[in-house]
Amino acid sequence: MNANTLPGQPHIAYQANTLCMEDVKLADVAAQYGTPVFAYSKAAMLSALAAYQRGFAGRKVQICYAMKANSNLAVLQVFAKAGCGFDIVSGGELARVLAAGGTPDKIIFSGVGKTRAEMQQALELGIGCFNVESEAELEVLNDVALKLGKKAPVSLRVNPNVDPKTHPYISTGLKGNKFGVAHESAVQTYLRAAALPGLAVVGIDCHIGSQITEATPYLDAMDRILDLVTDIEAAGVPIHHIDFGGGLGIDYNGDTPPAADTLWQQLLAKLDARGYGHRQLMIEPGRSLVGNAGVCLSEVVFMKPGEQKNFCIIDAAMNDLPRPAMYQAFHQIVPLTPRAGATTLVDVVGPVCESGDWIGRDRQLNVQAGDTLAVLSAGAYCMSMASNYNTRGRAAEVLIDGHQVHLIRHRETAADTFVGEHLVP
Structure with missing residues (x-):
C-alpha cells in the first residue's frame, strides 16, 4: 500500500500533497463538476468484490449486491458486468437493476412490505427468489402467483435472534426487530409454505444486521440456521440454497472488520464441518462492496468561530450525507490539499436549517473558506438516502x-426538484 494511502481507503492517496482517487486529482473533479460531488472508485469496488470471490473459490455461490447501499445505475452496471446478482427491496430497485443490465433470474426480492403490484411485476419478469418475511406475505404471494398461473420461488427469512453488536437502527436479527420469521416458528411456517400451491420453496435466508465488525455473530447465526435446515428437511421440506445475507462492516474510524475472504474461510469451515459445504450458497453484501469506494467532496463556505464551538460550514449537508444525523455515524474528513500550520477544533456542519445537520464533530482541521474537503467512506447509504430537503x-x-472520470449523475437543478408538482387553478 502507498505510504500516503488513507486507512481503509486503498485507492485514495495523497500524491504531491493533493488527494487522488486512482489516477485522478480530486481537486480537478471538484473544479469540473462543482461541489458537493460524490466520486467512486471502480477499482475499489472490484477489489472488494474480489475478496468475496477469493473466499468462495471452488464453491457454488451467487453473490447478490444489496443495492440499497448505492443504487446508481453505473454502480449497478459495474457489478452486473462482474457477474453479480442483486438483492432488491422494492419495485423501483427492480426497475433499476434491469435498466443497468442485470438479469431477473439473479434477483432476490427482500423486504417486509412487498405490495401485490410489486409481487406481480417480479413474477412476470421471472426473478430468482422472494425472501418472504411473514406468514401474511406467504398467503398474499401465493394468491398473486395463482392468479398469474405461476409458482413463486420462495425462501423464508428467518430471524435467528443473534445480536450483531452494531447500531440498533441497523440491527435486523433480534426478536424485537421487524424483519423475518421467528426462529421458533420457522418449521411450521415452512410446512405452510410447502402446502401452498402457488409457491415453490427453494431456500432459507438470514440477515442479522449491518456494519458488523466481528465474526462471532455470523458464526452464531450460521449454527442456528443450519440447525433449522436439519429440522425443516426432517419435516419433509427440502432446502436447495442457504442465504447468509450480508452486513459485513467497513473501516470508518479504526474499525477492524475481518476481510471478506478471511471471514468466509471461517464460515465455510463451519459449513463443511456440519456437512453442508456442498450446498448452493447465496450472500448479499452491500456496504462492504461500495462504502470505502466513495468520497463526497465539499467546499468550505465559512469559518465561524464561537464562544463554545468553532464551526466549519461546508456546502454538503444532511440531505447529501444523512448517516451522521441519522445514526450519529463517523466519517473521516480530510482536506484535498493539506495546509501547513496549527489545526483548530471545529464541528463540520452543513447549511440545512436543522441543528442535526452536522457531518463531523470535534475535528482538528486547518482550513479556510474556499478549501475543499473530502468526506471519506461515503460510497454506501449516502446518495441512496439523499433527499431534496430545503x-x-x-x-x-x-x-x-484509472485516469478516466465518467459523470454518472448530473447535479439536480432547483427546477428538477419540483418536477411532477402542480399548481392548482
Missing part, C-alpha cells in the same frame, strides 16, 4: 476508472 438539488456523481 429544496436542495442532489449532488452530482462521478465514477473514476
Whole structure:
C-alpha cells in the first residue's frame, strides 16, 4: 500500500500533497463538476468484490449486491458486468437493476412490505427468489402467483435472534426487530409454505444486521440456521440454497472488520464441518462492496468561530450525507490539499436549517473558506438516502476508472426538484 494511502481507503492517496482517487486529482473533479460531488472508485469496488470471490473459490455461490447501499445505475452496471446478482427491496430497485443490465433470474426480492403490484411485476419478469418475511406475505404471494398461473420461488427469512453488536437502527436479527420469521416458528411456517400451491420453496435466508465488525455473530447465526435446515428437511421440506445475507462492516474510524475472504474461510469451515459445504450458497453484501469506494467532496463556505464551538460550514449537508444525523455515524474528513500550520477544533456542519445537520464533530482541521474537503467512506447509504430537503438539488456523481472520470449523475437543478408538482387553478 502507498505510504500516503488513507486507512481503509486503498485507492485514495495523497500524491504531491493533493488527494487522488486512482489516477485522478480530486481537486480537478471538484473544479469540473462543482461541489458537493460524490466520486467512486471502480477499482475499489472490484477489489472488494474480489475478496468475496477469493473466499468462495471452488464453491457454488451467487453473490447478490444489496443495492440499497448505492443504487446508481453505473454502480449497478459495474457489478452486473462482474457477474453479480442483486438483492432488491422494492419495485423501483427492480426497475433499476434491469435498466443497468442485470438479469431477473439473479434477483432476490427482500423486504417486509412487498405490495401485490410489486409481487406481480417480479413474477412476470421471472426473478430468482422472494425472501418472504411473514406468514401474511406467504398467503398474499401465493394468491398473486395463482392468479398469474405461476409458482413463486420462495425462501423464508428467518430471524435467528443473534445480536450483531452494531447500531440498533441497523440491527435486523433480534426478536424485537421487524424483519423475518421467528426462529421458533420457522418449521411450521415452512410446512405452510410447502402446502401452498402457488409457491415453490427453494431456500432459507438470514440477515442479522449491518456494519458488523466481528465474526462471532455470523458464526452464531450460521449454527442456528443450519440447525433449522436439519429440522425443516426432517419435516419433509427440502432446502436447495442457504442465504447468509450480508452486513459485513467497513473501516470508518479504526474499525477492524475481518476481510471478506478471511471471514468466509471461517464460515465455510463451519459449513463443511456440519456437512453442508456442498450446498448452493447465496450472500448479499452491500456496504462492504461500495462504502470505502466513495468520497463526497465539499467546499468550505465559512469559518465561524464561537464562544463554545468553532464551526466549519461546508456546502454538503444532511440531505447529501444523512448517516451522521441519522445514526450519529463517523466519517473521516480530510482536506484535498493539506495546509501547513496549527489545526483548530471545529464541528463540520452543513447549511440545512436543522441543528442535526452536522457531518463531523470535534475535528482538528486547518482550513479556510474556499478549501475543499473530502468526506471519506461515503460510497454506501449516502446518495441512496439523499433527499431534496430545503429544496436542495442532489449532488452530482462521478465514477473514476484509472485516469478516466465518467459523470454518472448530473447535479439536480432547483427546477428538477419540483418536477411532477402542480399548481392548482
